[in-house]
Amino acid sequence: MKLTKLVAGTAVAALMASTAMAEDMTIVSWGGAYSKSQLKAYHEPYMAKNSGVNIINDESSAEAVAKLRAMTEAGNVTWDVVDVVASDAIRLCDEGLALEINPDKDLAKAPDGSSAADDFGDLLVSSCFIPQIVYSTTFGYRSDVAAWNGKEPQDVCAVFDVENFPGKRSLEKRPINNMEWALLCDGVEKDKIYDVLSTDEGVDRALAKLGSIKDHVVWWSAGAETPQRLADGEVVIGSTYNGRLFALIEEQKQPVKMLWDAQVFDLDGWIIPAGLSEERKKRALDYIHFATDTQRLADQAKYISYGPARKSSAPLVGKHADLGIEMAPHMPTDPNNSKNTFLYNYEWWADNRDDLDAKFQAWLSK
C-alpha cells in the first residue's frame, strides 16, 4: 500500500514544521488521476485553511469494503473519510459500517441558499453517502478500423453487430450494465428491462444475446484495461469509465471516439466510517462539509472529466487545468452526450447482484 504524505508546503523545513504540529487525517481514494484531482480541488485548499490538519492519502478504495469491515471487526478503524462508488456505499450502509449523514445539517447549502438535499436531488441514494461526481460507463471505439468500410457505430447495439462492425470487443467481467445493454439490443423497451431481468427467462435471454458475441469479447476487470486494448488495437470497441476515454482521446491523442449512447450513469462519493471517536468524526464531517460544497465540486472538473454531483456546480465548470479545453462538452451529463442514458439501478442490483453474478460467472466459465 502506498502512503503518500501530502503537504501543502513544498520546502522540507515547512514539511517538518507542519507535520510536527498537525493531526493526521487519512483519506482513502482510488489513486492515479482521480486522487490527483481530489488533491488539487479539495485537500490542498482544505489544508491551506486548516493548518492543523495533515491529510494522508491512502489508495485502497478498490478494497475499501472488505478492509473497512475487517478494521471495524478488529475495533481499529484508521480511516477518516473513504471514497467509494454508490453501490459499495449502500453495501457499507447496510452492514452498519458507515455513518449516517444528515444532508441539511452536515452539508453546505447551494450558493442561492437552497438546501443540499435539493441541490444533490435524486443522487442521495443512500443515507450514508455524499456524492461527488457523476461518471458513466460507456463505449469508446477506434475510428480507423479498415474492416468497417468508413461506417461508424451510431448506437450501443453496434457492439452486438459483428456483421457490420467486425473485431474484438472489450466488456466488463460482471453482469452489471452488460445485461441491460444486451436486453436493450434484443428489443426490450428501456423501462421494462428490470422487469424482464427479474425473471429466469429474462436472464437467459440477456445471456443468449451476450452469447451471440461471446467469441468476440475480451473481458476486463480493471478500468485501465479497455483504454490500453483500444490503444493497442487489440479491441475495436469497448466499455470503460468515461474519464479513462477522455484521457485516451484528449491527452494521449489516440484515434478513438466516444459513443455516448446508452451510457450508464453511476456515482462516486464519500462515506465516513462508523464508530470513529467524537473528535475524529467532527473533523471528518468538517472536511466533508468543505469538500462537497458547490465550488469545490466544480473545481474537480478542471482536472478530470467527471460531472459534479450538485446541480449548482454545473454552471461553474470551467476549462481543463493543463489542456485549456472547455470541460463541459466532455461531461457525461452534457445535454449532447446524455440523449439516451441509464442510471445504475441501485436498489435492484443490491438485491440481485450476488445471484446474477453467480449465474453470469457460471455462464462465462462454460
Added chain:
Amino acid sequence: MTDTATPDGPMLAADGTPLKASLARALRREKLRALMLIAPLLVFVAVTFIAPIGNMLVRSVDNSIVPETLPETVVAIQKWDPLSGELPDESVFAAMIADLKVASKAKTHTRVGSRLNYEQPGIASLFRKTGRRVKKFDDSNAKDQLLKADKKWGNIEVWQTIHRFSGEYTSGYFLAAADAEKTAEGVQFLDEDDQIYLYLFGRTLFLSITITVTCLLLGYPIAWILANLPLRTSNLLMILVLLPFWTSLLVRTSAWIVLLQQQGVINNTLVWLGVLDDQNRLEMMFNQTGTIIAMTHILLPFMILPLYSVMKSIPPHYVRAAKSLGATDWVAFWRVYFPQTVPGIGAGAILVFILAIGYYITPELVGGTSGIFISNRIAYHISSSLNWGLGAALGLILLVAVLILYAAYDKIVGIDNVKLG
C-alpha cells in the same frame, strides 16, 4: 552410578527415586526448555496466523446473525410448517415487527437482510424498506401492516428462507460452495448452467498441475546447467534466474500481455515474417494458454532454486563411474543421476503447486474466461460481495483438497525425501 538397586525392587537413582521416573523428569525438563526456546515463535504463529484463519473458517458455518437479530421470529416460526402452502400466522408476523423495531433502532436490520439475500435475492431491499417504516407501526394487525409496507411479505418463499436459516449454524455456505442449495423440499443441486464452483475447483487443480509440470520441464535443464558450469558463468546465469524474482508481479504479467496478445509483439513479428496471415493471428492471451505461460514464468525460480541446490551436492564422478562401467548416456542419467535429483524435484514441485493453487491476480489479468481459478471467486467474495461465509467455505474446501493432495504426495514421494539443498 553406584549400584543402589535392591535385588527385587526397581532400579533407583542416586537420590533414591526410581531411575525410570527420574529419567522421565529429566527428559521432561529438557523438552520444556526446548519448548521455551521456540515459545515466542509458537505464540506469534498462533496469534497472527492460526487464530485469524480459524476465525475466518468458522464463518463458513456461522449463522448467529439471524437468531441474534430476529430472536422472537426464529422461535415463533418453528411452529409453522414451511410446506403447508400457507403464510405463517399472525403471531409470527407480530414477532417479526417486534424484532424489526429493535433491529432498526440498532441499525442491524439491513445486516440480516444482506445475509438472507445471499439465499434469496430481494430480501435485502425488503428489510431495508420495512426497517424505515417499522417505527410507525402500532400493535394492531401485524400481517396487514407488514403486507402494506411491502407486498413481498406475502411471498411464502421469504418465510421459508427465514425458517430454513433460523439456526445458529448453517450448512448453506458449504452447499453453495458445492453448487447445491437448500430448498424447502431439501438439498438440491443447481441447474447444470448455474454450476460453477466444482468446475472451477477441477480447473484449478488441472491448471496448477499443468503449470507444475511445465515448470519442471523448463527448470530441470536450466538447474543442471547452473549446477555444472564453472562458478563465474553460473553466477551470471543465476542472476538472470533471480531477476524475475525482484520484478513486480504486475509488471511481469503486463509484459506477457504485450508479448502475447493478438496485436502483440510475437503476433506482429510472425505476420511481418509472413508466417501468419493477418486474419489468423494466434490467440495466446486472455485464455488458458496465457495463464499457463505467465504463471510458469512467474513460478519458474521456485522450481529452479531447490533443483539447483540439490544438483550442486551431487558428486560428478557417479555419472562418470557409470559411464566407465559401460552405461550409455541415457542409462547413466536415468539410473544414476536422476534418482539423486528426486528430492529437489519433490521440493520444487510442491512449492510451485501450492503457490499456483492460490494465485488470482495473474489469472484475473491474463486468464480471460477459461483461465480463471477458484481463488478469483474467493477473492471476489472476500473483497466485493462481502459474502465472507461463502468465501470461507470455498477456502476451507481448497485447504482440505491441498492437505489430501499433500498426504497423497507424502505416500508417493515421501516428505522425508524432499530436500531444499
